[in-house]
Amino acid sequence: MAQPLSNETVESKPSLSEELRKPLPKILQTERRGRILTFVSSWVLIVILFSLLIFITSKGIAPFIKGEVSFSNFFSTTWNPSANAYGSLSFILGSLIVSVCAALVSAPLGIGAAIFMTEIAPNWGRKILQPTTEILVGIPSVVYGFVGLTVIVPFIREQFGGLGFGLLAGVIVLSIMILPTIVSISVDTFQSIPRHIREGSYALGATRWQTISRLLIRTSLPGLMTGVVLGMARAFGEALAVQMVIGNSTNLPFDLFTPISTLTSIITLNMGNTVQGSTYNSVLWSMALILLIMTLLFIVLIRWMTKRRDQLQ
Amino acid sequence: MADKIVVHDFNLYYGENQALKDIELNIEEKKVTALIGPSGCGKSTFLRSINRMNDLIPGVRTTGSIKIDGKNVYSEEQDLVLLRKHVGMVFQQPNPFPLSIYDNIAYGPRIHGIKDRKKLDEIVERTLTQANLWDEVKDRLHSSALGLSGGQQQRLVIARVLAVQPDVILMDEPASALDPISTERLEELIIQLKEEYTIVIVTHNMQQAARVSDMTAFFLNGEIIEYSETNRLFTNPSDSRTEDYISGRFG
Numbered sequence: 119m120a121q122p123l124s125n126e127t128v129e130s131k132p133s134l135s136e137e138l139r140k141p142l143p144k145i146l147q148t149e150r151r152g153r154i155l156t157f158v159s160s161w162v163l164i165v166i167l168f169s170l171l172i173f174i175t176s177k178g179i180a181p182f183i184k185g186e187v188s189f190s191n192f193f194s195t196t197w198n199p200s201a202n203a204y205g206s207l208s209f210i211l212g213s214l215i216v217s218v219c220a221a222l223v224s225a226p227l228g229i230g231a232a233i234f235m236t237e238i239a240p241n242w243g244r245k246i247l248q249p250t251t252e253i254l255v256g257i258p259s260v261v262y263g264f265v266g267l268t269v270i271v272p273f274i275r276e277q278f279g280g281l282g283f284g285l286l287a288g289v290i291v292l293s294i295m296i297l298p299t300i301v302s303i304s305v306d307t308f309q310s311i312p313r314h315i316r317e318g319s320y321a322l323g324a325t326r327w328q329t330i331s332r333l334l335i336r337t338s339l340p341g342l343m344t345g346v347v348l349g350m351a352r353a354f355g356e357a358l359a360v361q362m363v364i365g366n367s368t369n370l371p372f373d374l375f376t377p378i379s380t381l382t383s384i385i386t387l388n389m390g391n392t393v394q395g396s397t398y399n400s401v402l403w404s405m406a407l408i409l410l411i412m413t414l415l416f417i418v419l420i421r422w423m424t425k426r427r428d429q430l431q
Numbered sequence: 432m433a434d435k436i437v438v439h440d441f442n443l444y445y446g447e448n449q450a451l452k453d454i455e456l457n458i459e460e461k462k463v464t465a466l467i468g469p470s471g472c473g474k475s476t477f478l479r480s481i482n483r484m485n486d487l488i489p490g491v492r493t494t495g496s497i498k499i500d501g502k503n504v505y506s507e508e509q510d511l512v513l514l515r516k517h518v519g520m521v522f523q524q525p526n527p528f529p530l531s532i533y534d535n536i537a538y539g540p541r542i543h544g545i546k547d548r549k550k551l552d553e554i555v556e557r558t559l560t561q562a563n564l565w566d567e568v569k570d571r572l573h574s575s576a577l578g579l580s581g582g583q584q585q586r587l588v589i590a591r592v593l594a595v596q597p598d599v600i601l602m603d604e605p606a607s608a609l610d611p612i613s614t615e616r617l618e619e620l621i622i623q624l625k626e627e628y629t630i631v632i633v634t635h636n637m638q639q640a641a642r643v644s645d646m647t648a649f650f651l652n653g654e655i656i657e658y659s660e661t662n663r664l665f666t667n668p669s670d671s672r673t674e675d676y677i678s679g680r681f682g
């Protein structure tokens with residue numbers, strides 16, 4: 119062995135280069151253990167996901183395969199399980215309409231709040247509005263439903279007559295629920311625009327409003343849309359709060375003030391009261407499958423939009 | 432020669448910190464004036480005072496005057512939109528908007544009320560040609576400006592400034608993020624532009640100041656130490672601190 123040149127590494131201590139050349143067995147061992155651990159956990163995740171997908175899909179298509187329910191029956195609007203009429207179209211439409219309307223209400227409010235927080239009053243926005251949205255995200259949905267039940271439903275009843283339960287109450291509760299999602303994603307999007315982009319606009323003589331409306335909103339559109347779709351997906355999948363205020367009747371969802379149902383509200387209300395293996399129970403699984411497919415579509419949409427956003431930046 | 436910009440007794444404070452002290456400077460029309468000096472001596476601050484970009488920073492206070500064509504830009508009745516239309520600015524980091532090349536150029540004119548497509552087309556072609564960029568981008572005007580190289584982006588930004596028809600162009604170390612060939616093209620452009628525009632350029636690079644500018648001001652700790660013709664300042668400085676700086680003894 120060559121004499122160590124520096125007198126600091128005199129005795130048994132190997133030099134750094136030697137240490138780097140042959141990693142200690144202990145390091146190799148930890149490395150191997152870590153690799154096994156991450157390998158196993160990712161496979162557990164994949165297995166769980168696929169079993170769920172397979173389980174729900176097989177359960178969901180079973181009534182059609184067994185011939186218990188036909189497609190035309192399922193996709194009709196007559197819901198009367200005791201007479202073997204399992205028309206779920208009203209609920210599918212109910213889910214879609216209530217979440218799209220909630221997103222339409224929340225999008226301008228949420229994006230507006232985000233603009234206020236990032237562009238108009240950044241100090242105040244960061245100190246007060248940001249924590250507020252974080253708290254709003256953390257409130258459990260049953261609380262939103264409860265508030266809807268005690269405040270919004272009676273309010274609608276007094277102002278417009280009728281029961282107060284229905285599409286409008288559902289839209290209001292859901293739009294409040296998804297507002298923080300839209301706000302926080304929009305805030306992130308605006309904050310990711312570099313300062314020199316804004317300065318470039320001001321230096322050309324643009325006013326603050328012109329900079330916001332012609333440059334910032336336009337360049338962050340994919341990001342803003344991602345927030346809106348994410349909020350819509352959340353509204354679509356929400357069960358508890360919706361079920362508490364929507365009225366749970368089988369009407370078509372084309373009137374703001376009549377009680378209706380959504381896929382999630384029908385499932386949560388009936389899953390405990392139906393016999394396992396009965397056609398009624400199986401049809402609930404078909405509805406779950408529809409929810410799953412729609413959620414996957416939302417995710418595909420979001421991924422596509424984030425990809426577009428990243429390409430632009 | 433006519434003085435385009437006259438700075439008199441100008442002071443600027445960031446809160447308690449004084450960044451510019453008693454600045455006196457006459458900038459001539461259709462000349463290139465270079466601002467040199469070590470980092471942190473106030474060059475960018477001074478440049479941003481001319482088009483009042485410092486107004487965007489909270490806590491900035493100024494005294495004294497900066498007159499352009501005889502009118503104090505710090506007077507009460509100064510319209511900021513108009514000021515920035517007349518005084519364009521090019522930043523250190525090329526900052527094209529994440530829009531198409533066409534929309535980058537059309538952004539300024541549209542803000543100032545031009546909607547006619549033909550007119551916008553004409554402005555886009557004219558300014559890109561002026562900025563020596565037309566031939567490189569004429570086939571992809573509608574693709575993203577972010578796909579351009581750094582040097583092309585900086586020329587695009589200059590074209591974008593030209594599109595609002597300024598008469599003064601401020602440049603803050605416009606070549607510091609560029610490679611040597613792009614820098615050379617940018618310097619050619621600057622020399623070409625001074626036929627029509629009054630240009631004030633901050634630069635770290637003394638050869639660059641010597642190549643492109645007619646007049647040079649040497650800044651140190653928020654003050655102007657020396658201001659004279661570029662040739663004279665570099666060959667025969669009258670202040671020993673200028674001499675130390677240009678001979679590389681500090682900075």
Ligand SMILES: Nc1ncnc2c1ncn2[C@@H]1O[C@H](COP(=O)(O)OP(=O)(O)O)[C@@H](O)[C@H]1O
Pocket residue numbers: 445448450468469470471472473474475476477488
């Ligand atoms: N936004 C700001 N807030 C507070 N101080 C600043 C700000 N920008 C610059 N300064 C200070 O002003 C001085 C001059 O800075 P600057 O004009 O950027 O110098 P230069 O461009 O010559 O490098 C520096 O001391 C810097 O710290």
Ligand SMILES: [Mg+2]
Pocket residue numbers: 474475476603
């Ligand atoms: Mg600077």
